[in-house]
Amino acid sequence: MAFYRRKYIAWISVMGSAILFLAAILAAVIANSSFGPAYWEFMSSEVHLQIGRFNLFSHGTHCLTVHELINDGLMTIFFFCVGLEIKRELLVGELSSFRKAILPFIAACGGMVFPVLIYILICPPSMPGGEGVAIPMATDIAFSLGVLSLLGSRVPLSLKIFLTAFAVVDDIGGILIIAIFYSSQVHVSYLLWALLIFVVLYFIAKRGPTAKTFIVIGGVAIWYLFLQSGIHSTISGVLLAFVISAKPQLNVGKYIERIRRLINSFPAMESESIVLTNQQIAKLKRVESASDKVISPLQSMEDNLHNTVNYIILPLFAFANAGIVFNTQSGAVVGDVTYAIGLGLVIGKFLGIFLFTWAAIKFGVTKMPPGMNWNNVAGVALLGGIGFTVSLFISNLSFGADAVLLNQAKMGVLGGSLIAGILGFIVLNKTLPPKDSLN
Known part of the structure; x- marks a missing residue:
């Protein structure tokens, strides 16, 4: 059973990454086709959810566009899931x-410092494009684990845990960057x-x-208040x-005990009957x-939102944000920003994750798991560049x-992530033990 569950989780990771990648490719194709003007017009069209003069999808007097609603609204749900994952890891997971x-903390620090230095x-901060210094700091958990899942059972569990853990720390760093440096004038009352x-x-x-309905309503209210406050609205999700x-x-022991009592006391029923009695329905509800x-x-919430985020929200985000225009007349498609992000x-x-990991083990701070x-640390360090x-x-x-x-910037992100993913897969595929040797 555990084997099939691992296979299912791996399949979900690969499918989620594939859909995300296809959405990005589709956006780039449409943006450079005859449908490009309609694509940009749709993304810039306003969205209203209004009662009287109150519009939920507004920031002050400014009404959110479709693009802004995806980035500032739907992505709040993504960051909510990231927050759930961070909390779980801090309480009972690999950061507990x-x-x-x-x-993983030391590795993540290296993975944030070196890309910034290269950028x-x-x-430089004084030059055009200098404000994008935080862009190459992040690691995409879904994509990197999706690539790792392609190698199946050849990947040791400790390597998956290491990748997941330092990517979570990366997320924490990214969230702090967004909260501190990408917030405008703060309105304390909100x-x-x-x-x-x-x-x-x-x-x-x-x-x-029973609290889920209240959490959803309260969460929407908090999102709206953050949207008006000047703090980036996605932080409300975290x-x-x-x-x-x-x-x-209810702990598992008491649950099993209660279920056994309910099963033992379950009212008998006729074998041919498809209609339950009131007593049987009451027992099943218990x-x-x-x-x-x-x-x-x-x-429960993390599990319920997993598919929605991976198969709807993230593909929508990729479709709305990966529209690179190759035939632009207003400026170069590739520039210093592209190289800074891609090389970062x-x-x-790679350098940050690998060297900081090496230093931590070499100087006795911790041991190799x-x-x-x-060899496989090098491969995972490359995957960290996705x-x-x-x-x-x-x-x-x-x-x-x-x-x-x-x-x-989009060109640098997509190009750099693609190269890092391919190189990481090649290195791991060559260095991990063959599948036959694991049997």
């Missing part, structure tokens, strides 16, 4: 103790109202499955995740209620007002 977290060397709702939701969330309870209402209580609200992802990420060696989702997101925050630089 100093011993577990130290190596600054090519695009944040105070949001804080009040956070407190209310914290106590409501302890009720378990903060909301930390309100969600990670503790189930089983359903107990099953809901044994899964924590955090895990391919070379900076079982199943890992320097920036895609968060890198594209930060590109829009950095160059949203400059179409030429944004186009160059």
Whole structure:
């Protein structure tokens, strides 16, 4: 059963990455076709959800466009899922103790520092494009794990854990960058109202499955308040995740005991009957209620949103943001920004992750995890250069007002991520043990 579950998870990762990649390719094709003007017009059209004079999809007097709604609205759900994953890793996962977290934390720090240094060397802060320095810092968890999943059972579990853990730390770094450097003038009154709702939701969330409706309504209200506050609205999704309870209402032992009692006392029924009695329905509802209580609200929400995020939200984001125009008349498609991001992802990420990992083990800060060696660390360090989702997101925050630089940034993100993914796969495919030797 565990084998088939791992195969299913690997298949989901590969499919999610493939759909995301196809959405990006489709966006680039449409942007350079005769449908390009219609594509850009649709993305810039306004969206209204209005009651009287109140429009939920507005920022002050400015109405959100389709593109802004995807980036500032739907992506808040993505960042909510990232927040849930971070909280889970901090509580019970690979970041839950100093011993577990130290190596991926050090690797992630290297993977953020070196790309920044390379970017600054090519695009100094005083030059045009210098504000995009944070773009090559991110690692796309979904894409990198999708590439790793292509190698199947050849990949040691410790290597998957290492990649996931340092990518999560990368996400934390990216979130902090967005919160600190990509927020405008802060309106404290909106944040105070949001804080009040956070407190209310914290106590409501302890009720378990029955609290989901309140969390959704409260989450939308918090998102709107953050949108007006000057703090980037996606940060509200991350903060909301930390309100969600990670503790189930019923532990597994009590759950099994309760289910056994319910099964033993289940009213007998005629073998040919397809209609349940009221007593039988009541017993089954108690089983359903107990099953809901044994899964924590955090895990339940993460599981429920997984497919929506991977198969709808992220492909929509890729389709809305990966539209590179190759025949632009207003400026070069490839420029210093492209090289800074591309080299930051391919070379900076590799050097930072590999060298910081080497230094941590060489100087005795921690030990090499079982199943890992320097060859597969090199392969995973290359996969760390797959920036895609968060890198594209930060590109829009950095160059949203400059179409030429944004186009160059997209080219750097897509090109760098593609090269890093291919190189990482080649290295791991050559260095991991053959599948036959594992049998």
